[in-house]
Amino acid sequence: MGKKYFLLDAELENAGGDFFNSNDFKKNIFKILDNNKTPYNIAVIGKWGLGKSSLINMVKSELENKQGYKVIQINAWKYEKEALARVFLRQILLELGEKKDKKTTAEMFNDEIKECLSARGENKKTNEKNTIWSLLSAFLRKNWIFMLGIFIVSAALYAVYKYAALHLLGLWKDDAGYFGMNIFTGYCRNVGVVLVLPIFLSLLTMAVERLKHMENSVGVTYPTPGVEDYEILLERKMQSHKNEKIVVILDDLDRLSAKKMVEALDAIKVFINYSNFVFIVPFDDDILKNAMRDEKIQNEVGVLDKLFQYKLYLPPIYSDNIKDYAVSICSEGLVDFIDDYCNGAYNEVERTIRNIIIHPEVETPRQVKKLVNTFVNNQMIGMERERGGKVEKGFASSAQGMHMIAKLSVLQADFKEFYDLLLLYPNAMELVVEANNDRRFVPKLPDEIKELLKINSNDEEKPFDKENMPLINFLTYTAQYQVNTIESYLYMTMDDIAIKAGSKKQQEFLKTVVSGNMTGALEAYKKTPEVFESATRLLQRTSDSEELKHIICVLIYMFKDITAENLTSALAAINVRAQEFAQRLTNDDEKQIDFDKLMYGYEASGFSEEYLKILQACIESASKEQAFLKLQAYMDHISWFKGEVLDLVLDHIRWSLDSDLIKPEEFWILNKKYTGPREKWAESYYRYLVKYVIDSKNRDERMYTEIPAAFSLCAAKENVSDLWKLLEPVYDDVTLAKLFLNIVKTDNEKLISDKEISTAVDKLIVDSKPDYIDVINELILSCEYEPEDIAVYCDYISSQSDTDIASDLILAYEKEHGAEEIQPAVLLCMREVMDNPDISCAGNYSKLIGLCDQTTRQVLVSEFVSATQYVSSSQHEYQPLQKLYGIFAENYWTEAKPVITKMYSYALNNSVYPEFAKIVVDYTSECYGMFDDAEKKSYLEVLKDFASSASLTPYAIRGLVQLPNKLSENDFVEVEKQLSPIIDDENCYDICKFYRKNEEYIKKTNDNLSGYVEANVHVIKSVIDEAKRIWALQNLKRHYSGIRDDNFKEVYIATQNAGNDVTESAKQMFAYYLDNYDAGRMTKLVIWMLKQKTESYADTIINSCKVAKCALIADYVLSNQNSFNVEDILALLGYIHRNPGQKMQHNTYRLLSVACEKCSDTAERKACVEYMSAMTKKERGADGKFYPQMLEKMLEVETDDDVKEQIVGLKRKL
Secondary structure, eight states: OOOOOSOOOOOOSSGGGOTTOTHHHHHHHHHHHHHSOSSEEEEEEOOTTSSHHHHHHHHHHHHTTSTTEEEEEEEGGGGTTSOHHHHHHHHHHHHTTOOTTOOOHHHHHHHHHHHHHOOTTOOTTTOOOOOHHHHHHHHHHHSHHHHHHHHHHHHHHHHHHHHHHHHHHTOOOSOHHHHHHHHHHHIIIIIIIIIIHHHHHHHHHHHHHHHHHHOOOOOOOOOOOOHHHHHHHHHHHHGGGTTSEEEEEEEOGGGSOHHHHHHHHHHHGGGGGOTTEEEEEEEOHHHHHHHHHHTTOSOHHHHHHHHOSEEEEOOOOOHHHHHHHHHHHHHHHOHHHHHHHSTTOHHHHHHHIIIIISOTTOOSHHHHHHHHHHHHHHHHHHHHHHHTTSSOTTTTTSHHHHHHHHHHHHHHHHOHHHHHHHHHOTTHHHHHHHHHHOGGGGGGSOHHHHHHHTOOTTOSSOOSOGGGHHHHHHHHHTTTOOOSOHHHHHHHTSOHHHHHHOSHHHHHHHHHHHTTOHHHHHHHHHHOGGGHHHHHHHHHHOOOHHHHHHHHHHHHHHGGGSOHHHHHHHHHHHHHHHHHHHHHOOHHHHTTOOHHHHHHHHHHTTSOHHHHHHHHHHHHOOOOTTHHHHHHHHHHTGGGOOHHHHHHHHHHHHHHHHTTOSOHHHHHHHHHHOOSOOHHHHHHHHHHHHHHHHHHOOOOTTHHHHHHHHHHHHOOTTTHHHHHHTTGGGTTOGGGHHHHHHHHHHOTTOOSOHHHHHHHHHHHHHTOOHHHHHHHHHHHHTTTOOOSOHHHHHHHHHTTTTSTHHHHHHHHHHHHHOSTTTHHHHHHHHHHHHHOTTSGGGHHHHHHGGGOOHHHHHHHHHHHHHHTOOOSOTTOOOOOOHHHHHHHHHHOHHHHHHHHHHHHHHHHHSOOOHHHHHHHHHHHHHHGGGOOHHHHHHHHHHHHHHHTSTTTHHHHHHHHHHOSSOOOHHHHHHHHHHHGGGOOTTTHHHHHHHHHHTGGGOSGGGGGGTHHHHHHHHHHHHOOOHHHHHHHHHHHHHHOSOOOHHHHHHHHHHHTTSOHHHHHHHHHHHHHHHHHSOHHHHHHHHHHHHTSSOHHHHHHHHHHOSSOOHHHHHHHHHHTGGGOOHHHHHHHHHHHHHOGGGOOHHHHHHHHHHHHHHOOSHHHHHHHHHHHHHOOHHHHGGGGGGHHHHHHHHHHHOOOHHHHHHHHHHHHHO
């Protein structure tokens, strides 16, 4: 007997296994049969798998042994393709004893005709049987000549072959017998097998085919007997069964198609006319009614009621009963399974059945068996896989593993569509449970799950369709049963090929991978990252070289988008196959490689030696595809390469340049970030760029730096001349002057000869353009230029005579070759400056003056004399050559002196216009340093003369200020007398400077020269520049201990609203003066300041004083009351009020008392009242009791009602 591994889906044969008490229904059926007159029909109605068939078998088993009953069972599903009415009649006839092989008259007639007409196997001429051997014999008789010819020809050819072979091998013997035996045995061994045997087998095959076609048969076909034929036979047969009840059990009706179900019901109606027939029909009421609706049967309930007079409804099974039933049949029927595949864990199996397998939707015994058997199958596979080491230990043997297998088994059996979705979304169970628990997650469900569950997104409260609630309920109440990797449990149920290929999404992913579809693979991975592992597994086992290359290229493309864990596994798999990939890499394959990600992988691999083989293969490749991307990958990461591989990379860079695989602008981008050695490819780069410049006329700005940089790396004594001469075709291209210059600048070792540079310059200056002249000039100055034609060079310099560079070019030439040949350019430059003294080239004058010979100097003197000739006109503008004259005088004073002497003589002897006075002063300022005492005296006389004229005074002042040294005391006093009366806002600062330079002469013996004070005050009052104002304030404080009161007040008013630095300097000066004044002068100036609008300014000055304190001022006022009015006293009281730290309570009362007594009108009394109102209690002090008395006195004389009201109110307050 076999082992008990599965439950049998068999109906009960008797009441012995009646777990759900079907015996009660059986008894009712017998009561119907025994107590009712036939014909009638009985319907046994119940859901699929509820036990209808078991009930019927119990009825059948008992009826077969019961007197007066004949039981006939027909499986309707078995005959679905036949006419059911005819089948029912035929099967009933057979069961009633009609012989199955009994022939009708027509059938017997048909057999006789066949027997008469049969000619099978007979040969009419010979009366011999056709056999295989007879056919072969006939063939050989007809074709023996042909067969003999084949034998002879083949034997002759073999003899020739053998003869030649023996000679070639050196085995030939002059023995005819030996040769004949050798031919015979070889022919039989080789030719017989190769030629004769195939011919024989072909003949044998042809004979068999011919024999088959020779057979023939003759027959007559008659129509199949119809329902009417069988009804006639049944009428006859029933004569012998009059006293029996014929019980026909029609099983599996509800398994038919809708059309066949309706046909079966119609077929039952055929037996209405037979008085002793009873049909017992088990079916699912819902299925049958739906079929009738599909076939457009009206009033299906009424039809069934009319056809079935008795209906027995099998009730659903209680859930606990169904679980008990499941446990019961499993404990009996799965003993061997539990022992062999569950390690004898009966209790765990029972818990699994009750808690997982038998879920709330399980209602029938058949459903129980289906679910249990599905679980058994999966558990057995899981255990076999675990024992075979294909899955981890505990995969199926642990309780956790068994639970998951049971859970998936239920989904396979009862929720197949959802189970299929798990292959797409392994986490689908968790997603659905999460969405059911928190409806906010419903919109996030994948579209496939939404479609399967028929989710209504518009219904937030009940988004799930009722039809799918059983699934959701099952997932919810089994949510606790989980494993780490559900995929392994899903794949377990597949065959070996499916396990290797993975889920549907993995299959789709692998298709994109092996086809080299990089973007498709990446998109698939982003949707389902779990599929990635399948690619690495496939890489490890594939033997197809193209597949291998595609997988690696795709994995490299995905490097930056996969997780660190996936990256590690991918690199590990690639490293294993790296050598193979590198060996098989072709130029076409290289097109598929993303080089940036290739380098990313190299770094991520920890610079693996195996991975480096892929890089090395790519570097050594001669492919011209992706040139920029390859170079970018190598050059950006050049520091990663060492030794031989580094040399390969450098060779690759050089080869790329030599092959023109990349545009300069692309290479510049790479070179900018490149940090590796350049020497190995620098010359190729230089030649590449020079060629590009010459061929394309490209003038990109970067050319001017890249080419020189390359030149500096590759230039040496051996090749420098050749490198420079590569540019010879463009020597005359002035747009490249900057390039030539930059190359020369990088030539630190001066390898390029001056002659070679000069050759280029000679061509450049011929067609020089303004935009490039500066560069050409710098190029000339960078070497010892020796022009081929000096006249051309002089013209070239002359064209720039209005610029500073002209002198540099002349001086550079003069340094090497002297000034004689270049003199025309020198003269032209000097005259250019003389004609245009304000131009930027004025500096050339001082540079070139030393190169001028006597002739040139004479020309210059005559120019100066002409420029300083007096013109009797106030509108005449003199040429401003004073700077040039100063330079000339410094070098050639003897020749320059007559110019200045002539101007002094004219100025002292004639009345001149201010314009002439100006150039006298300007020229003198440039050469005063060369004057002797007599010349200085003459100049001072000139200035005195200018000072005596109002129109010339500004120039006299300018001249005096410009004098580098102070005057003698007598000269200073004399000049000062002329200047002090004319001080104004315009000249004050210059006059101040003159005073300051001769400050030691400002002393009492000279009456302190008050003009200095006036000049400084003017500066403080009128000059905007704060630095100059501070300078003037410091002058006054430093040189004077006091100034006139009017000057004091002018300075105060001028500085009270000035900037912080000016006011700070002014405060220091005022405090210094006040401390030095006597009490009366000091008090009056302080009260004057307090009466100004800027009280805070005055307060800070007073607070800065060291001597002039408030107490001293108050005492002076009280002692000299007649000298001060109410306004003065209130101003001082205001200061005391604003500065409470003065502790002046007593003086305050006394001052206020004096003020009140001095009040002569309402305004003054009002001012006193307002001050008293503002006073604090602390200010009133101990004398506060006297204030009401003062108020009373003022009230007595006051006539203004408003003021009187103020006085009264204040008095009441005090």
